[in-house]
Amino acid sequence: MKPYIDFLKDKMCIAPDSGIDAQVGNIEFLDGTKLKPHQRDSINWALRGGRRALFQSFGLGKTIQQLIICKTIVEHEGGKSLIVAPLEVRHEFAKDAERKLGVKLCYVRTMDEVKGADASLLITNYERVRDGDIDPRFFTVTSLDEASVLRGYGTKTYQTFLNLFQGVKYKYVATATPSPNKYKELIHYAGYLEIMDTGQALTRFFKRDSTKANNLKLHPHKEEEFWLWLSTWALFITKPSDLGYDDTGYDLPQLKVIEHELKVDHSTAGTEDDGQVKMFRDATTGLKDASREKRESIYVRVAKMREIIDADPDSHYIIWHDLEAERHAIKKALPESRWIYGSQKEEERAENAIGFSDGKFKYLSTKPEISGSGANFQYHCHKAIFLGIGYKFNDFIQAVHRIYRFLQSEQVEIHIIYTESERSIYETLMHKWEQHRRLVDMMTEIVRKYGLNSFDAVTRLERSIWEKKIIKKGKNWTAVNADNVIAIADRPDDSVDLIHTSIPFSNHYEYTPTYNDFGHNVDNDKFFEQMDYLTPELMRVLKPGRVAAIHVKDRILFGNATGSGMPTVDPFSDLTVSHFMKHGFMYMGRITVVTDVVRENNQTYRLGWTEQCKDGTKMGVGCPEYILLFRKLPTDTSRAYADETVKKTKQEYPRSRWQIDAHQFWRSSGDRLLTSAELEKVSVGDMQKTYREFSRASVYDYHDHINLAEKLQQREKLPSGFMVVAPGSWHPDVWDDVNRMRTLNGEQARKDLEFHICPLQFDIVERIINRYSSKGEVVLDPFGGLMTVPYMAVKMGRYGIGYELNPQSFKDGLSYLKAADIEAATPTLFDLEGITA
The missing domain is CATH 3.40.50.10810 (Tandem AAA-ATPase domain)
Structure with a gap:
């Protein structure tokens, strides 16, 4: 197996060179020009x-x-x-x-x-x-x-x-x-x-909106990598x-766009399908209305075209249109023009295109979809008329640049004719044009910055490999901000009594903008290849006969990524079982944690009642969560007791509890730790109470306090009349719960989280720790997140160890571990729901 650092470097999105070893020089062409x-x-x-x-x-x-x-x-x-x-x-x-x-x-x-x-x-x-x-x-x-x-x-x-x-x-x-x-x-x-496969690229660079299926946006923390990858x-x-070369001949005169908005008779707007009379004509309400606007406004638009040409009889014009009826109207109004159309003989089409390009006649009428690509009309023409408009930006911009291009010596005029009822179409077209400029500016800036040498992009991307290692310790816990593969290698053999964790769900989410992130893999195979470096370390540090309890969930694969046209299920839990067995763990079964199918459907749109009624064959079932139980073989397998057994009296672990724990179906309350981002979502009216409880339960961190206040101010949630994040009192003689005014019930603006956080629920962790470890033993979580597992381990009298790559999650987790150390109450998800209910 290759060294781990080489595996991480292989994750870099660099398009490999697969061409030929040949270079061209300063070629001089037969016509006397040069390359x-x-x-x-x-x-x-x-x-x-x-x-x-x-x-x-x-x-x-x-x-x-x-x-x-x-x-x-x-x-x-x-x-x-x-x-x-x-x-x-x-x-x-x-x-x-x-x-x-x-x-x-x-x-x-x-x-x-x-x-x-x-x-x-x-x-x-x-x-x-x-x-x-x-x-x-x-x-x-x-x-x-x-x-x-x-x-x-x-x-x-x-x-x-x-x-x-x-x-x-x-x-x-x-x-x-x-x-x-x-x-x-x-x-x-x-x-x-x-x-790169389209589905892989979607997963790698774009995040899924959990509130709206199929709505994908570029990850903010992946933006630079996306553009660098693109540049390769x-x-x-x-x-x-x-x-880096001279722009002589390419500095074009400024483009002049002239809009001609024509009035329409709104009294002819017609009626809605329900008979309601329309107040205004609107071409944007549907194809039917758009077609009607095009059809009924042909002659007024052609009249405006003729007016433009008559005012400038010496110039050459290319006239862009979309409908055959428009072509016939142009031919009638401007009989001296030539035209290009679909059913025309190929020889005649070529003759008219070349003739106009060479300046043999002044007016050419054609469609963007026919002549909008590749033609060079800039030598004798610098004016164009768009007889109508539509939403197809690509056709529009291609047509514009038939005359606005290299070797154009005159200022280009683009006349756009549209009706009053098509104004929003015109505005949409202009918006797309601005988006196009921004995209090109971003990419050309990368070319100017890095040149054509992809090695420079590789060097820039190498900086995204996490190399830091931060270790914090308390009385009953150790937290490490590092790559767990590298950091766990420092732990002694047979030194952990229980491993409990929620592993990343393959490449479903990325938690950090680093290549060390297990979520930063192209597919399941690569994810488990990275796990191949971690799982042997987990086996090594776990004591003989002890358990690794792994939280997983099967993944939903969307039809737009797989090409199947329907959501399917990736059996990620089964792949996880195979992986751990491959590394010597004994599979002991799985605990099924039932989830809310309605809530799941709201996030994926795959189990809709309406779709079920349309065609039940495409409907699956909800995806539960699983706790997969694995065991490291004990030294003595004759009776298979652990080298250090987990003993309990029947009084402390009664039959009633055993029957419930031994059942393969578990339910969860859902209660868990809060992220600092979730604390920010609390309404202003309840922020005082929640932050006070948080403050009492945590070792005070001045910089965290300032950071939270600044974020609230940015979201306009920091009132000027009272202190919303006042620290809580640790002394009975200092009162902090006197309400001096009624608080406002402001609604929190939705925060756009960059990282998907998926903490384990308290009751699940508590049951696993209680069943598979004893007080005073060591519980380890290689994917610590908010440090839920070590936090609960400390509260239950164990020693907790957590590894986490995400600096913010690590920072949040430290506050909870410190709170657990001083055995103080800590606000949880249920506290938040109780306040905001």
């Missing part, structure tokens, strides 16, 4: 990587980069290459291949044409691949141009391409608009490139200076 420095560096980075994404702004030369990448790999590895691009773009690739590289780029439609082609560089359109006419696995290298089609996980194109391209040795994606709306969509590219396989560039 630009930023293009050369991007190509060499991609060649070295083998499976990479080029997310580069419009006009930075993704076309020539893809051609050179494919050409170089084929020359190095043999075989043929395939570029997949929108149909309208292929002539741009063919032109660059011939004029710059002097090579032939052949368009293919079937595998027969692929095999019969006398060229090694081939190009086809997305439909040919998606419909099965072209087999990507035949090619040495593939590249997807305008690969933003992969953003949608559930789309036919993404699901089809994921399988069709699996196993292609060298593959690339290129687009200028990666995921403008949701950062998590970026991982779909990683899934396609086989950098995706290159974001907005201009050459992002890589």
Whole structure:
């Protein structure tokens, strides 16, 4: 088995280099131009990587980069290459291949044409691949141009391409608009490139909202790691200076967006389905209303288009539209224009696109979904009219950048025509545009900071390996803030009488932003691989014949991560049994702790009554918790008594208690320790009482006191009229319970917890400690959390030991252990519920 530190380093999310050992230099093209420095560096980075994404702004030369990448790999590895691009773009690739590289780029439609082609560089359109006419696995290298089609996980194109391209040795994606709306969509590219499985990436970087199923957000403490990981396989560039080069020619004039909001007749708003008359026309209430607004406003929008053009007769305009009816209206109002549409002959479409690009005519009418990708119209046109708008930001931004791109010398004007009832659609579009800018800014900053050397990212990520070790001791306890694998190695053999813990539930939650965290693993296999370093240590320190009681719960796997379309159950408890048995523990059975199925459904939406009534076949049952019982074999196995037995008189452990404890089903009150975050949730009116009780039970910590008060102030819960977190009195002559005023019943703002805390319940821990240990013995918890197990051990006359990696949980736990040492009352979850009920 590899050293533990090497295992931790292997957790780092670094896309491995799997490319070729080849570099391109300062290439001079046949047309007299040269390969630009930023293009050369991007190509060499991609060649070295083998499976990479080029997310580069419009006009930075993704076309020539893809051609050179494919050409170089084929020359190095043999075989043929395939570029997949929108149909309208292929002539741009063919032109660059011939004029710059002097090579032939052949368009293919079937595998027969692929095999019969006398060229090694081939190009086809997305439909040919998606419909099965072209087999990507035949090619040495593939590249997807305008690969933003992969953003949608559930789309036919993404699901089809994921399988069709699996196993292609060298593959690339290129687009200028990666995921403008949701950062998590970026991982779909990683899934396609086989950098990381989409489900694994979701689990690693995104947290689940326990109040709303399927609502995933980037973990705040994982944000930097996410962007650094992204930078190892995706290159974001907005201009050459992002890589340290001169921006001459790329400093575009400021973009001018001109909005034209047209009035509508609200008296024609119609009625609701229930007959209620609508007060306003609104295109956002549904597809039916949106379609009606588009249809009924065509001629006023076209009239505005004509007005814009007539006011500026010398300029060239590209007119973007969505409906065929709009195209016909444009043709009637502007007969001198040319157009591109879906059923048009391919030759005529190409002729019109090239003609407009070369400035042979002034007006071109087309749809973003047809001509919005790859075309270069910036040489003679710097004005565009959007005859209508929609929610598809990707189509919109692509269309804008057909003219707002490298070598554009004039200020670009974007005219957006929409009706008054479509105002919120326009505002949503602008919001997405701002999100897009923020994402690109964040990624380009990482490129500027770390360059193209992933080693720098590795060095930065190595700092997330926890190396500190803090030991605190009381009269009856020891608490250690450290990696338990490393720290427990210092304990003597056969020195622990009982091990009781709740292990992390595989990669379900991460408790700290470190690689030492057991929750920071890609799957069950990796989780138990890390446990392979800990469990032998637990076996070593446990006395012969003694018990390890392990709290676990099976995990819910959501359909969006597994692809099954339905929630399923991961038998994590069974895997835990196999793991401990593998390391020599004897399995003694399991205690089942019944849970509330209604509360569980509120968190997972998997057991809904409505869904049950629709189709009972997809309904499972609630997931209980389990205490798995394992035993280390005693030295003498003839009668199998422990080397140091746990003896009880029948008076102190009567038959009645034994019958209840021996039953495999346990119920729990749920009472447990409070986190400091939970203390912050208490209403202002009750905070005084709760904090006073907490203060009496804890050794006073000035910095903790200040920290809590500051947090309350940030949440506007620190009243100016009275002290809400006054320390409690430890002396009978000092009174602290005189109410001088009525307290306010303010509601606590919901706190966005970064770490999922899952403490054990008191009664479960108490029963385990009482049954499997004696007073004066040592009880150890390797995943201490709030130190519930050592806390209860101290209160029950044992010596408690706890290890915890999370500094905040460790700090909270210390206050409870100190309180247990002085045998004082400590507020618990039930105290909080009693106050706030």
